[in-house]
Amino acid sequence: MTCTVHALKLKALRAISNVIDRALQLEDALTETLRVLAETLAMQRGTITLLDGETGQLVIAASHGLSREEQERGVYRLDEGVTGTIFSTGRPYLVRDVRNDPLFLDRTGARRVERGKVSFLGVPILSKGRPVGVLNVDRLFGDAVSCAEDIEFLEVVATLVAQFLSLNEQVAARERALRRENMQLRTRVLDSRGDFIVGRSGAMAEVQRYIQRVAGTRATVLLLGESGVGKTLIARLVHTLSEREHHPFIKVNCASIPESLLEAELFGHEKGAFTGAVSARMGRFEEAHEGTVFLDEIGELPPGIQAKLLRVLQEREFERLGSNRTRRVNVRIVAATNRDLAAQVDAGRFRQDLYYRLCVFPIRVPPLRERPEDITGLLNHFLAKVARDYGRSLVLAPDALELLQRYAWPGNVREMENLIERMAILTDGTLADRRFVESLLEQAPAGDDGQMRAGLAVPPSLREVEQGELLAALRRNGWIQHKAARELGLTPRQMGYRIRQWGLAPLVASERAKG
Template sequence: MDHKLLLVDDNKDLRNVLERVLKKRGYKVETAASGDDALRKIKNNHYTILVTDLRMPGKDGMELLKESRNISPSTMVIMITAFGTVESAVVAMKQGAYDYILKPFSPDELEIKIKSALQQQENKLEEISFEIASEAKNRFGRIIGNSKTMRKVYDRIHKVAPTNAPVLITGESGTGKELVAREIHSRSNRAGGPFVAVNCVALASGVLESELFGHEKGSFTGATSRRIGKFESAQNGTLFLDEIGELDEKIQVQLLRFLQEKNFHRVGGNQNIQLDVRILAATNRNLSERIEKGFFREDLFYRLNMFSLHLPALREREDDITELTHFFLSKYNKELGKNVKITSEALALLRHHIWPGNVRELENVVAQGIILAENDALLPKHLPVGLTGEMAEISIEEEGHNQSGISSQINAIESEVIRKALLEENWNQSKTAKKLGLKRTSLQYKMKKYGLSKD
């Protein structure tokens, strides 16, 4: 079983018996002797089921229920109660507990409750999967695309959004990392709180420290008053740190401390400030390489990388290009007061381009094309030279023209050159494309055109 259970009871004997029996039956079980101990575990782990006594010294089961649901809303809670506190258990169910069990009870009785809770959890996951499949037909919140790679991204967003776990979003520049961060925030229990975004390379190190953590009056020249930083501005919400791989050592240490202890102090101050802020971070750099070179702390990486989310480059989701193009056409037609439509020839160029700048580059190209378009038609000539230069790579057969005898001879020669190159590179398309000075997508097109395949 992949489900993890947390048993919370101040009665050590009961705790040990239940742990031993449930582990023998195949469950992954952890225990806690108090509500405070349980909360510490919940903050650092995900549990499918939480079984807790209602009456305990210190933080009781009711308080644990409330606080655990803020941290992990998807965890199913089963309350252990004595006959005299059944009313309290019913109140707990109204506040989100799944069920309760009366003392004394046998391990078999508890397992029945656990199995029932797990079944309900599975039903919820099936409903979510159906919602994802339905919603992703056109878009996922503000994210456009229905390719297989993007549906995997949507599934991971759905799973991590309701938690308070830090998320490290990776991907090339222009793939939409901030958009994904905003979507995670909007689907979390912090959606009513602020979303604060900070670009870590936009400011010099000294300025960034003050920007993030704020400063006290007189802490440096020009600090004429206390200033609240981005961390405090994000209280009860989400702080998004873009280009996290560029942070200097000092700020990395301060961020690590916040992730570990949930507190910090302003520049020039000594007061520890406790905050409830979720951290989402993004980078287009390879952090493992930066760790090896000593530019990034390994312990900070593991704290941020509790849950990772990689965004594919646009060339890896070619099926989404048409849908994205029409979305940007609609957006900029509205902004510019135009009614431009894209021709099939121009759209074919967009679909064949590699897009090193990813979605951001596509958006800029479409916006520019609308501005330049005449007679409400976006033609190949309205696209950048780098794109129109690829026209030769699109088969003239698609235009419905007949090839001349000379063209046929040229094609025969080209087919033979490509075939020989493929053989020399053992049909490795990446190596062959590099050898011939072609883009990989162009090579694939020509292979299809000439019927070249290894089999």
Template sequence: MSKPDYPTERLELQALYQISQLIGSALDIKKTLAEVLGILHETLRMERATLVLQEEGGEQLSIAASYGLSKAEERRGIYRPNEGVIGRIFQSGYPFVVPDIHSEPLFLNRTGARANLPKGEISFIGVPVMLPEGPVGVLSVDRLFGPEISFEEDIRFLTVVAMLIAQFLRLHKAVSHRQQVLVEENLLLKKELRNRYNQHNIIGQCKRIQDVYNYIDKVAPSRATALILGESGTGKELVARAIHLASPRANKPFIKINCAALPENLLESELLGHEKGAFTGAAALKKGRFELADGGTIFLDEVGELPLALQAKLLRVLQEQMFERLGGIQTITVNVRVIAATNRSLEACVEQGSFRADLYYRLNVVPVILPPLRERREDIPLLLDHFLKESNRMNQREVHLSSSVLQLLCGYNWPGNVRELQNLIERLVIMADRESIVSRELPSYITAVTETEESAAPFCRIEGAGVGYQALTGGVAEEKGTHKFLKDMEKEEVVAALRRHGWVQARAARELGLTQRQMGYRIKKYDIVLPEFS
């Protein structure tokens, strides 16, 4: 017989290369193993390739993957570790060849896949799948033999394939174990996060905040859309996350997007995703935030900034839980709970025509208004204590606030709310030259408190974190002249910081402990005119 054009050795190398490439990039173990067995058939004409693995507990072996067997035949392929040819190979750890399956009493044909095959033409070869701790399974194939192929060649080749499969199983086991550890760590961290504070990780004891806690407890178990209203920095995202963590969706994704942070031409792609080639630069398919949040919660911050065209599409997602990616025709169905937030008056936006009335009513199912910090002054000491602890821990410091500083901070109006307070405390801890922070280290717009205001404000006590001083919790006097004086001082401080940093808003904001949005708010509030070159 003439020598074939493609020698067996070359075909075996080709098959091994394909198998190694497949295993090296595999994620789905069952699918990958089936494809590996398919390569044995396509490249080397090996029939009914089967991988039998030991089940958890070790009491029996069952078919984990096959090629050429039906699902029903796979389900019948169950063996005891000492049963038949498969059991002998597994227990001994050595290959086994059945030259004629019809004349071997140990060959059980448990699957029934070979019942109607002609006698004397089918041989069976099986090799163990070994790990350092012992055998974990058996790889077997049927073979139609010709004079140019020997049992030894096939056993050698299948042993190499079994080694590759064993390494793949070992890697998959390690990855699965690591994933399980990460899942357990994630659950523990979420539990710790939920238990860190008694009330949804939100710090505060005043009546207004107690109402927020009650709102979260009532809204969280439902599927209703929630609308959180409040000034910038009042903790709208914190409340949204608390609703998610207290809901049945707590173990599913919490996806957030700031609708004001992205240009209009990118916002739709971020929310709904896009298909490859949908627009210039769309080099690959991208899932949107709604798709990523499937089963969980999506938080739409600054929802009042959504353009009108996108509002209509958002309304459809809210009502039908369906959408199409940008540039796509396939309708995608999701199960997503929507929580929206804004610091704007959506009612006023509806009247002005910049926000759809039907979307407003769809979002405004269970609204809650978060109070600004100036309306919950009794919580300021608790917040100061908390953020001082956090900043000391993160920066490895042991800084505390002097009594005069506590009085000034409790009397300040906090236009930037909790976020401004947090940023200021972090700045003070980082920049502190001594253990006690004194009033001269505060920004001038905070220290501009008159003696009349100091004497008129009531006192309270701050506990914990080495604070333990008396501090003012009363409001700043609302006398017209004093209020104007404070505004002038704050404006002067903002202008001075801008000048020091060449009118670069981001740098000036960092110096004052503000966010860029808060800086922009103050520039607009005080009608500060920026130079043309800025």
């Protein structure tokens, strides 16, 4: 009998050794190992239980002779039952009769219908001398076979399993290192092409680290910062540096689309869903399948659509307008806002559950005034860009450069890009001096001393023109927003957005109160 068992054990070890070529398909390799034990040595209901790094619990990673439901019930604390005892002590454990040992929990429920004596063996799976899991089997041989011999055999099998695990971890670590290296190389290429964020300040270096950390994940990203700091560029970089790079990047400005059309824009509609819906149309989420949806100005999202977006974030599913058919999409969501969403939640204007879903990985993009060391580099970047786009090689005179370095840049990077573009269009030469630059800047503090550049003949900026038009329309309509909006061809929601954007809400409220 003993010779026969030894021969069977050698046969089992040879079969398990042949599994090494499938070691990188870890679950398959572990399951095959347990199948060999069961079919060669009658070691039934084998399980390999591993430590889950996220939960800190022991979970069955592979089994033979258990149903999927039984396997899923096999979860143990590190100090719980036979499995927890083997893991915590790093020593084998023998249950001579599963019916009589109080440590044997039968958590899976697989032995409730068993009749007669069943022994149970477990050995630790050790990596560098430390437990990483447990190998358990039912032992159906009688007392004629030494339990010590079975334990010694299972320890050899556990060593092979540990090698499978170690090989997988080494490959995973190498893949992580290669992904990091690939990310760094791609970042350098984008930087050299001028597609990455130009900025060498500590604040922007931190933003770049965050982008590189999150880009390769599936996490939702929330970009926070003032208008013009470059949130759209960052959203596109998150997409470009991710595995979704070759799939669509779809941008939706939640503030610029009328509320009545926004739902159909995002989720699509069927023919006849509303007046004017002459044919079916997929929405932006469907268009972005496998790619990224960038929701700009997320703080302007109406309450009714907030609930539908929450469902997309949680379940990745929705229905088109006019349809009961549920559609599923695989998209990554990047959102951006220049508003304080936490304050919006406190005021009841933004759903708290949606806020928490969006705020998985927030990135604050600092305004330009907080990183003056980036100004010169950004100016050079945009001068090089207009040289390519307009064929104009502009040079800033030293006094003009000094002026721009001291300027507060209330419109941030967008204002700088627009300024350099206007310079390229309006200048007759190649040298931009201080007087010319001053003529293009809107009237604003010249520097930290807060003095105004009084006396300069400064042409009105686009911002000032729009503010003037809004105020004039409001005055003509008795400060009633919806009437002023109708005169300007805007929806009430768009009008409200512009009033908040230009900081006119206190003035409008004051004038309404006077009226």
